[in-house]
Amino acid sequence: MTTSASSPALRLDGVSKSFRRETGESVLALDNISFSLDQGGLAALVGPDGAGKTTLIRLLTGLMKADRGVVSVLGIDPAKNPQAIQSRISYMPQRFGLYDDLTVRENLDLYADMHGVTADDKRTQYARLMEMTGLESFQKRLAGKLSGGMKQKLGLACTLVRSPELLLLDEPTVGVDPLSRRELWEIIRSLVKEGMTVLISSSFLDEAEACERVLVLDEGKKLAEGPPADVSSLALSRTYVLQPPDGMKPRDFQARLLADPDVVDAVPESGHVRLVSQAVSGRSGPAYFGGVLAQPTAARFEDGFMVLLQQTGGAKPNPSEEPQPEEALGGSRDDSMVEVHDLDRRFGKFVAVDHASFNVKRGEIFGLLGPNGAGKTTTFRMLCGLLPPSGGSLKVAGVDVRQASASARQHLGYVAQRFSLYGQLSVGENLAFFARAYGLRGKKKSERIAWALNQFKLEPFVRLPSAQLPGGFKQRLAMAASLLHRPEILFLDEPTSGADPFARREFWQRITVLAAGGVTVIVTTHFMAEAEYCDRAAILDNGKVLAQGTPAELRAHAPAEAGHIATMEDAFIAIVVDARSKEAAEHGERES
Amino acid sequence: MKDCLAKLRRIRALTLKETRQILRDPSSIAIGVIFPLMMILLFGYGLSLDVTRVSVAVVDEDASSDSASLIGAFRLSPYFGVTVVHSMAEAKTLVMNRKADGALLIPSDFARRWHSGDAEVQILVNGTDANQARIMQAYAQGPVAQWSAAHASSSFLAGPVIVVDRMWFNESNDSHYFLVPGLIVLVMTIIGAFLTAMVVAREWERGTLEALFVTPMRAGEFLISKFLPYFGLGMIGFALCLLAGQFLFHVPLRGSLALLCLASMIYLLVALGIGLLVSTLVKSQFLASQLAMLLTFLPAMMLSGFLYDLRSMPVFIRGITYALPARYAVALMQTLYLAGDVGSVVWPNLGVLAAMAAALMIATRLVTRKQLS
Numbered sequence: 019m020t021t022s023a024s025s026p027a028l029r030l031d032g033v034s035k036s037f038r039r040e041t042g043e044s045v046l047a048l049d050n051i052s053f054s055l056d057q058g059g060l061a062a063l064v065g066p067d068g069a070g071k072t073t074l075i076r077l078l079t080g081l082m083k084a085d086r087g088v089v090s091v092l093g094i095d096p097a098k099n100p101q102a103i104q105s106r107i108s109y110m111p112q113r114f115g116l117y118d119d120l121t122v123r124e125n126l127d128l129y130a131d132m133h134g135v136t137a138d139d140k141r142t143q144y145a146r147l148m149e150m151t152g153l154e155s156f157q158k159r160l161a162g163k164l165s166g167g168m169k170q171k172l173g174l175a176c177t178l179v180r181s182p183e184l185l186l187l188d189e190p191t192v193g194v195d196p197l198s199r200r201e202l203w204e205i206i207r208s209l210v211k212e213g214m215t216v217l218i219s220s221s222f223l224d225e226a227e228a229c230e231r232v233l234v235l236d237e238g239k240k241l242a243e244g245p246p247a248d249v250s251s252l253a254l255s256r257t258y259v260l261q262p263p264d265g266m267k268p269r270d271f272q273a274r275l276l277a278d279p280d281v282v283d284a285v286p287e288s289g290h291v292r293l294v295s296q297a298v299s300g301r302s303g304p305a306y307f308g309g310v311l312a313q314p315t316a317a318r319f320e321d322g323f324m325v326l327l328q329q330t331g332g333a334k335p336n337p338s339e340e341p342q343p344e345e346a347l348g349g350s351r352d353d354s355m356v357e358v359h360d361l362d363r364r365f366g367k368f369v370a371v372d373h374a375s376f377n378v379k380r381g382e383i384f385g386l387l388g389p390n391g392a393g394k395t396t397t398f399r400m401l402c403g404l405l406p407p408s409g410g411s412l413k414v415a416g417v418d419v420r421q422a423s424a425s426a427r428q429h430l431g432y433v434a435q436r437f438s439l440y441g442q443l444s445v446g447e448n449l450a451f452f453a454r455a456y457g458l459r460g461k462k463k464s465e466r467i468a469w470a471l472n473q474f475k476l477e478p479f480v481r482l483p484s485a486q487l488p489g490g491f492k493q494r495l496a497m498a499a500s501l502l503h504r505p506e507i508l509f510l511d512e513p514t515s516g517a518d519p520f521a522r523r524e525f526w527q528r529i530t531v532l533a534a535g536g537v538t539v540i541v542t543t544h545f546m547a548e549a550e551y552c553d554r555a556a557i558l559d560n561g562k563v564l565a566q567g568t569p570a571e572l573r574a575h576a577p578a579e580a581g582h583i584a585t586m587e588d589a590f591i592a593i594v595v596d597a598r599s600k601e602a603a604e605h606g607e608r609e610s
Numbered sequence: 611m612k613d614c615l616a617k618l619r620r621i622r623a624l625t626l627k628e629t630r631q632i633l634r635d636p637s638s639i640a641i642g643v644i645f646p647l648m649m650i651l652l653f654g655y656g657l658s659l660d661v662t663r664v665s666v667a668v669v670d671e672d673a674s675s676d677s678a679s680l681i682g683a684f685r686l687s688p689y690f691g692v693t694v695v696h697s698m699a700e701a702k703t704l705v706m707n708r709k710a711d712g713a714l715l716i717p718s719d720f721a722r723r724w725h726s727g728d729a730e731v732q733i734l735v736n737g738t739d740a741n742q743a744r745i746m747q748a749y750a751q752g753p754v755a756q757w758s759a760a761h762a763s764s765s766f767l768a769g770p771v772i773v774v775d776r777m778w779f780n781e782s783n784d785s786h787y788f789l790v791p792g793l794i795v796l797v798m799t800i801i802g803a804f805l806t807a808m809v810v811a812r813e814w815e816r817g818t819l820e821a822l823f824v825t826p827m828r829a830g831e832f833l834i835s836k837f838l839p840y841f842g843l844g845m846i847g848f849a850l851c852l853l854a855g856q857f858l859f860h861v862p863l864r865g866s867l868a869l870l871c872l873a874s875m876i877y878l879l880v881a882l883g884i885g886l887l888v889s890t891l892v893k894s895q896f897l898a899s900q901l902a903m904l905l906t907f908l909p910a911m912m913l914s915g916f917l918y919d920l921r922s923m924p925v926f927i928r929g930i931t932y933a934l935p936a937r938y939a940v941a942l943m944q945t946l947y948l949a950g951d952v953g954s955v956v957w958p959n960l961g962v963l964a965a966m967a968a969a970l971m972i973a974t975r976l977v978t979r980k981q982l983s
Contacts, residue, residue: 076982079823079824080824080980081820081823081824081980081981081982082981082982083981100980101826101828101980104823104824104825104826104980105825105826107824108824109820109821109824110821111817111820111821112817113816113817114817114821115817115818115820115821115822116818116821117627117631117818118816119630119631119634119635120627120630120631124627124630127623128623128624128627129825131619131620131622131623132620132623132624132822132825132826132827133825133826134616134619134620134826173821176821186824
């Protein structure tokens, strides 16, 4: 340690960086950013996809050069002497930087040799890392065969083969199950306790709360900087919890509240609705929203973040833009639209989906919750007839998909992960293409395209190539395309991944309206909190359905704690821990 | 000293990693070992430029003992397969239907004119494959000349002049003689340029390079670790070709083995240099493999003198070949194999290749920066 304890571990002063897109226009990835982090500190970099988080971290590693401003890491300018920094810090990029065709041990050895760790140090350090990550019994397994959570831990272990002076982690928790997330955070906290300086980027706002400092970015601009409490306090005395009126679903109540101009934000939470108001309470007695008494509650980081977004001109879903319900689809609400029984899918020895069973009724919103690799996408592909199941039965809209996948598909709309759009085609051309693909022609076709453009507010972009659409609009276009033929069932695979909070609110608002119109919606997500929007949800892990039911039923799995209402995330962790310990017990019995 | 040791340890670790990846990746084994074997067998047995067993339809309008013995001469030749037909029309049908490659017409006055000394036979060849037609035309002279010589001597008449042609360096006129040296160049090109074009791009695509860059590793160490294993793989391919040439096709090696090895190594360095340079520049596996194909494999096949004679190419295209390393390599290999250590050919070609290898490596080192975007 050559730098004195008082000097900051990293410092940015007026840093800007822009890129040229393939289409030619230049994008400002970072706009006049200043930030600093002291030795031994823990800081979070939060913001939605495209905020500039990765660019900022790459500037610190010396892998990119800033256009303007001062960057200093451990007292060194990364642009002038990148190697000096690269030898002293550790960095985990978004995809962990692991070699899939090397084993766990070989990956560790590679990074240890890169950092010149001696054989003796390796022995002591490996023992510590194995204990920390629980990878001891997987040392000979190929990294490519690890689950998402284990990969992430191995990636972290590779950065810790020696104690770095600064640890940079780029979105280590994205797509990882809540349990692994919690475990990773425990590791990070223990490292900070030992004196390591850590900067972590994340699109999970709750993770910012665990840090000493946060830098909130949005589209390259700094929204806030300082202790997370500074952000949370923006929503001080403006945060409430409301009990929905009798017989009203929390999500319907939430949608109504969100349309109120006095409301900054509203989300369903643990059977209630959490709300951030425009006005500060306390002056005119108890507050009422939607005719319901609002209970004040402590403000969280996300609440403050929503206030901040609004202050800086973020677009709350505008009431006038509220999606208009279509003429309701026929059929009874008791019709079973999707029936899955004992569904199985294997790829060689690997079991991707293991005896899954669930039913979805007409007009229901059904959520499939689980981390990457849980089997959500595989299940989806089988439901859409894109992948034949290895076993079990599967009925969609009353049709056995295994026999007649083409006729079943007529009733389906499917929005794939990362949205399957043609980037070079304009918005109008994309819609025209999908309309033809669904067999629409003539007047019907032009009517539906006009409806989609109007409904999703895409008119201003008709001629714009879809690759150049702003993030949230890509998702709108993908949804519009999937709804052209008025499907009875809509499948959405990770539609909210990496989206900013406003886009996510707006998305669920649309889904709520669709479901009210009789469309059956099946949606996957790794945001556990979004299960609150669903009528029912199933929790998947390692291809197995561990639990299913209404949000309240799922939450009941979490152990009761005084003074704390269980969240969906607590429930998920309880369910997974329970299932894993049962499995371990069974395994133990078989062994003995 | 300590720095140097650390450097060596890093290179060793990276090379070990690369070797493991090669051994575990079926596609690199396929390209490195199976592919050379396939090329050897394919070019060795499948693509022979020699024409044998040309089927010829014979129309014997003369039907004399002389014409019968001329047909016999064709039958005895290893180069011809004879079908006797009764009319020219029939022969034409056979040629049209590709049942026969050509026709031999023995006119009705053949025997009479032979005795007066001005006999004629007509050879008709299917000109759609010009190359084969020319070869067949030349071949047909053989039996005719042989027959007329033998016949002339038996009837104590002065025989026609027999033209003895001799081919230098490839006495048996066996195309393996010049295919095998060219094959070495082709195999080295594939392993060197094609495989390595993928490896750096793969690390860019999978994001592993980003993590490796933020370590004490230097860019040069990374490149060396890419060179070493693929150099080894290329030399295995070379050894396979060498053995096949020696024991399967019995191609004589007239030059020294040491020079042949040296020449192969230097050409391999050139190919590796191209592959790594392309890979580093484009950073996409698909684009890199396409580029490597266009820049190295196709020219090595078409424009190196491996299959087609450079002197028969238009001047403009011949000019382009001077920029292609494969051209020098093929000239080197063919000379070392078939003519021997001819200094005036070996050293200039070797010099050009060595210069290219050095230039490519320097260029690759310069474009490999621990930088993104």
